[in-house]
Amino acid sequence: MGISKYPAVAVGFALILALLLAHPALADAPHAAAACEPDHQPKPVTDAWVAMKRDPNSLATQLGLVDALIDQGCYRNALPILQAGLAQRPRSTELQSRMRAVRSMLNEEQFFAGLGNAQETAKLQHNLLRCTKLADVSACDEALRSKPDDPQLMIAKGDALLHDSRPAEALLTYRHAADLFPDERAPEDQIIKQKLAAAESQRQALVSQCQGTADAAAVTACQAALLQGSSDESALLQRKGIVLQSLGKPEQALDAFIAAEPLNQDDKSVALAIVALTSSMGRKDALALGARGSALLTLGRPAEALPALQQAEALAPALPGIKAQLARAEHGAQEEAKRQGRLANARANAGAVKQPHGGEAAAAGAGAATSPPAPAYSNDASPGHTN
Amino acid sequence: MTGLRTAFVVIALLAITGCVSRAPTIAHVHIGHAITGVHVTPHQEGYLTTAERRAGQTVDFAQRAAASNALAEIKKDIAAAVKSADSEDDFGVKQAIVMAANHVTFAATSDDASLNVQRSAPAFAADITRVVERCDLIVLLAKDVEASGSAREASIPVEELVKLAQANVAGDDSNGDGVVGSAPSEYGLIQLRKELEAMIARESPSYVTVPQWYLFNLVRLPNGKWVFDKLGRGGNIDGYK
Numbered sequence: 001m002g003i004s005k006y007p008a009v010a011v012g013f014a015l016i017l018a019l020l021l022a023h024p025a026l027a028d029a030p031h032a033a034a035a036c037e038p039d040h041q042p043k044p045v046t047d048a049w050v051a052m053k054r055d056p057n058s059l060a061t062q063l064g065l066v067d068a069l070i071d072q073g074c075y076r077n078a079l080p081i082l083q084a085g086l087a088q089r090p091r092s093t094e095l096q097s098r099m100r101a102v103r104s105m106l107n108e109e110q111f112f113a114g115l116g117n118a119q120e121t122a123k124l125q126h127n128l129l130r131c132t133k134l135a136d137v138s139a140c141d142e143a144l145r146s147k148p149d150d151p152q153l154m155i156a157k158g159d160a161l162l163h164d165s166r167p168a169e170a171l172l173t174y175r176h177a178a179d180l181f182p183d184e185r186a187p188e189d190q191i192i193k194q195k196l197a198a199a200e201s202q203r204q205a206l207v208s209q210c211q212g213t214a215d216a217a218a219v220t221a222c223q224a225a226l227l228q229g230s231s232d233e234s235a236l237l238q239r240k241g242i243v244l245q246s247l248g249k250p251e252q253a254l255d256a257f258i259a260a261e262p263l264n265q266d267d268k269s270v271a272l273a274i275v276a277l278t279s280s281m282g283r284k285d286a287l288a289l290g291a292r293g294s295a296l297l298t299l300g301r302p303a304e305a306l307p308a309l310q311q312a313e314a315l316a317p318a319l320p321g322i323k324a325q326l327a328r329a330e331h332g333a334q335e336e337a338k339r340q341g342r343l344a345n346a347r348a349n350a351g352a353v354k355q356p357h358g359g360e361a362a363a364a365g366a367g368a369a370t371s372p373p374a375p376a377y378s379n380d381a382s383p384g385h386t387n
Numbered sequence: 388m389t390g391l392r393t394a395f396v397v398i399a400l401l402a403i404t405g406c407v408s409r410a411p412t413i414a415h416v417h418i419g420h421a422i423t424g425v426h427v428t429p430h431q432e433g434y435l436t437t438a439e440r441r442a443g444q445t446v447d448f449a450q451r452a453a454a455s456n457a458l459a460e461i462k463k464d465i466a467a468a469v470k471s472a473d474s475e476d477d478f479g480v481k482q483a484i485v486m487a488a489n490h491v492t493f494a495a496t497s498d499d500a501s502l503n504v505q506r507s508a509p510a511f512a513a514d515i516t517r518v519v520e521r522c523d524l525i526v527l528l529a530k531d532v533e534a535s536g537s538a539r540e541a542s543i544p545v546e547e548l549v550k551l552a553q554a555n556v557a558g559d560d561s562n563g564d565g566v567v568g569s570a571p572s573e574y575g576l577i578q579l580r581k582e583l584e585a586m587i588a589r590e591s592p593s594y595v596t597v598p599q600w601y602l603f604n605l606v607r608l609p610n611g612k613w614v615f616d617k618l619g620r621g622g623n624i625d626g627y628k
Binding site: 093097100101103104107108110111114115117118119121122123125126129130133134 | 544
């Protein structure tokens with residue numbers, strides 16, 4: 001009752017409100033041109049704003065501002081001015097026709113945005129189709145970029161990987177898909193379990209191929225069966241290194257042994273392979289030097305490990321574990337030096353005791369005349385230690 | 388005197404019965420461009436009719452490709468299907484339906500547009516999206532066919548392409564509710580025509596088929612106003628198509 005009693009006041013209030021709202025609306029509009037932003041408006045628009053603030057109820061100033069905004073393509077900003085103006089003058093054909101034009105332009109903007117979206121949607125559907133029907137793993141990845149948490153898509157990628165004989169990657173992907181289903185009792189969970197079993201079965205077949213043969217296919221099988229965190233990870237890497245070495249690919253073999261080494265640091269056969277391959281190839285990158293140092297430590301040769309580790313640290317100070325290994329090597333080298341010193345002293349003392357009986361030279365001469373001492377054999381040597 | 392009176396009565400009756408016709412509204416002429424005829428289309432048919440004709444051709448070519456075992460033939464038919472679905476020069480389905488939506492939007496922005504047309508036009512423009520998406524997807528699948536090394540390899544994208552082409556005509560049931568075309572996301576051209584016809588049926592005063600002279604002589608003046616070209620040049624002033 002109160003407001004309807006004073007329609008002019010109400011409409012004036014609405015116009016002022018429209019004026020206040022129009023400015024922030026500029027920044028909100030997703031497709032607003034630069035000219036629609038408050039700080040970048042051209043002079044005709046700012047002049048029209050000034051006139052509008054001076055006389056908000058005049059049709060001429062309303063139309064002036066609306067036209068200035070339309071000229072700049074700021075349709076979203078013209079809308080509240082027109083709405084307020086039409087509330088004041090509902091029969092104004094000038095306001096009505098501008099309102100139609102503004103609404104049309106806004107609809108058109110939406111329409112063209114829709115067409116752009118249609119193209120993106122078609123691309124996504126194409127990738128989904130290639131992923132599910134053609135087992136195209138790269139299409140799965142493209143689609144997952146748009147829908148990263150889509151469990152069905154993740155399952156489809158797992159299927160594509162399995163189809164591509166990459167069961168280890170498929171296992172990881174299915175596990176990820178299972179995490180995306182919140183309910184463990186969901187029917188999809190059962191399906192994923194079956195798929196995990198199928199992937200593990202395919203992986204075991206590849207493990208057998210990796211361990212039972214020694215050709216290029218075996219290398220591929222070792223790689224495809226390799227599953228991070230699995231109990232056979234180290235063994236597969238080691239086997240891959242051995243097969244690669246037998247195929248005359250020392251560089252790749254060394255990479256495989258280097259990858260296996262941190263998984264089983266006490267494995268002397270891996271350590272020996274790394275030492276032999278780094279010696280023969282002379283690789284001097286931080287990773288190879290670090291692995292060589294670590295392998296020499298495993299073999300109980302800290303003094304030899306020290307220079308390799310020092311070089312590795314100089315090349316890559318952030319190499320994981322390098323500082324700890326370096327400290328271990330320094331400590332071991334010192335201990336070895338002390339042991340050597342003690343041994344030398346013990347020998348010297350032993351020589352001094354023998355001196356009254358004809359001296360060291362006499363002992364050597366006597367020794368040469370007698371048969372050499374029998375070599376001491378031991379069963380303590382590591383099984384992998386070969387020449 | 389009696390003769391003069393008779394002549395007057397006859398003229399009055401003719402006027403009442405419609406022999407003296409009025410020009411259609413500008414809004415209705417734009418709608419006529421969408422459904423009846425326009426001077427720029429191949430057979431001077433309405434844009435929606437062009438879209439329907441081209442969609443039918445897309446299905447025919449795609450089905451012919453699906454029935455073939457010869458890769459060269461498959462590729463040729465699929466290339467023709469793509470041309471029917473998406474061609475700037477020959478009014479593909481995509482171009483024709485976008486033009487139909489544009490003209491319905493023009494209708495809504497005409498000064499004489501009814502509230503019904505003003506309200507229905509944005510919905511129609513939004514509802515053509517699925518048909519446009521399918522056309523875009525047909526183009527992408529055709530590239531897969533083109534890259535195929537065997538008829539067997541091509542068969543999967545061809546099969547999908549046939550489904551899309553058919554859905555562009557009749558709609559699909561992607562939401563699985565058992566009803567084809569139950570939502571705009573499932574629409575084909577059949578549903579879009581129904582939507583447009585429903586809009587026309589709601590018109591008051593009623594929509595009547597627009598005579599060809601009006602359809603071909605609507606022009607836009609530089610000030611944005613729509614008028615009929617009295618010289619009847621069938622013009623295309625200010626880029627209006």
